[in-house]
Amino acid sequence: MSEKLKKVSIICSKGTIDSVYAALILANGARMEGIEVDMFFTFFGLDAITKKKMDKLHVATVGNPALSMPGGIPFPTIIGMLPGIEAIVSAMMKKEMEKLDIPPVSEFLEMITASGGKIFACKLAVEMFKLKKEDLYDDLDGILTVGEFYERAAGSQIIFI
Amino acid sequence: MPEKKFGNFTVEVDENGYLVNMDDWSEELAKEIAKEVGIELTDKHFKVIKFIREKIKNGEALSIRKIGKSGIVSIKEFYQLFPDGPLKKASLIAGVPKPAGCV
Numbered sequence: 001m002s003e004k005l006k007k008v009s010i011i012c013s014k015g016t017i018d019s020v021y022a023a024l025i026l027a028n029g030a031r032m033e034g035i036e037v038d039m040f041f042t043f044f045g046l047d048a049i050t051k052k053k054m055d056k057l058h059v060a061t062v063g064n065p066a067l068s069m070p071g072g073i074p075f076p077t078i079i080g081m082l083p084g085i086e087a088i089v090s091a092m093m094k095k096e097m098e099k100l101d102i103p104p105v106s107e108f109l110e111m112i113t114a115s116g117g118k119i120f121a122c123k124l125a126v127e128m129f130k131l132k133k134e135d136l137y138d139d140l141d142g143i144l145t146v147g148e149f150y151e152r153a154a155g156s157q158i159i160f161i
Numbered sequence: 162m163p164e165k166k167f168g169n170f171t172v173e174v175d176e177n178g179y180l181v182n183m184d185d186w187s188e189e190l191a192k193e194i195a196k197e198v199g200i201e202l203t204d205k206h207f208k209v210i211k212f213i214r215e216k217i218k219n220g221e222a223l224s225i226r227k228i229g230k231s232g233i234v235s236i237k238e239f240y241q242l243f244p245d246g247p248l249k250k251a252s253l254i255a256g257v258p259k260p261a262g263c264v
Contacts, residue, residue: 029263032225034245101224102264111225114236
């Protein structure tokens with residue numbers, strides 16, 4: 001067997017449910033395997049660590065050709081455009097995830113912190129969205145520049161989502 | 162299925178080293194398995210292990226989240242008790258199958 005992964009650095013750059021959960025599940029899963037984890041949230045990915053937004057993320061119902069209705073019926077984009085549809089579809093998706101014991105974003109972040117994973121915000125994106133430290137996840141491990149992110153990521157595998 | 166020796170015990174294990182029969186398990190055997198993965202079992206460890214065995218006996222899938230909500234340990238403590246892959250190590254010592262979930 002090849003050598004075990006020691007550390008992963010996961011960049012989450014998008015704020016949709018699917019992207020954020022991909023990042024969180026990979027991070028938590030790495031900790032479960034004893035792999036060190038840094039998470040770096042940038043651009044719209046910052047929504048996942050912004051207190052007011054983290055548990056209200058949506059899935060895109062427009063511009064998402066992979067989206068289908070229960071039973072696999074294609075989801076027409078024109079319906080996805082209607083007011084409230086994105087919220088309804090997102091709520092349905094969250095309900096399905098809860099059934100699989102997948103926690104809400106806020107709880108998932110706490111789980112990752114409790115497991116020893118580190119959560120960072122991107123400095124440039126924080127400045128761009130005019131966010132303050134108090135707007136962000138309470139147990140944030142820091143706000144990093146790209147350079148600092150790379151320093152921490154030395155020797156790890158970098159995953160961009 | 163291969164057999165494996167833990168101290169004075171010889172038990173049937175699967176390809177990942179997990180016990181094939183949950184009923185082969187005993188506290189003494191658990192101590193021997195734990196030794197092999199570098200853990201010395203305390204009462205707290207046993208409380209977690211017994212919780213895991215009970216859940217598996219009831220046919221429930223395990224997750225880190227469920228352990229955290231067990232009221233026995235926090236997630237942080239769970240990682241401290243069974244470092245480097247807590248759910249896998251705890252399952253191994255508890256004599257239950259390798260956990261199959263992703264969360």
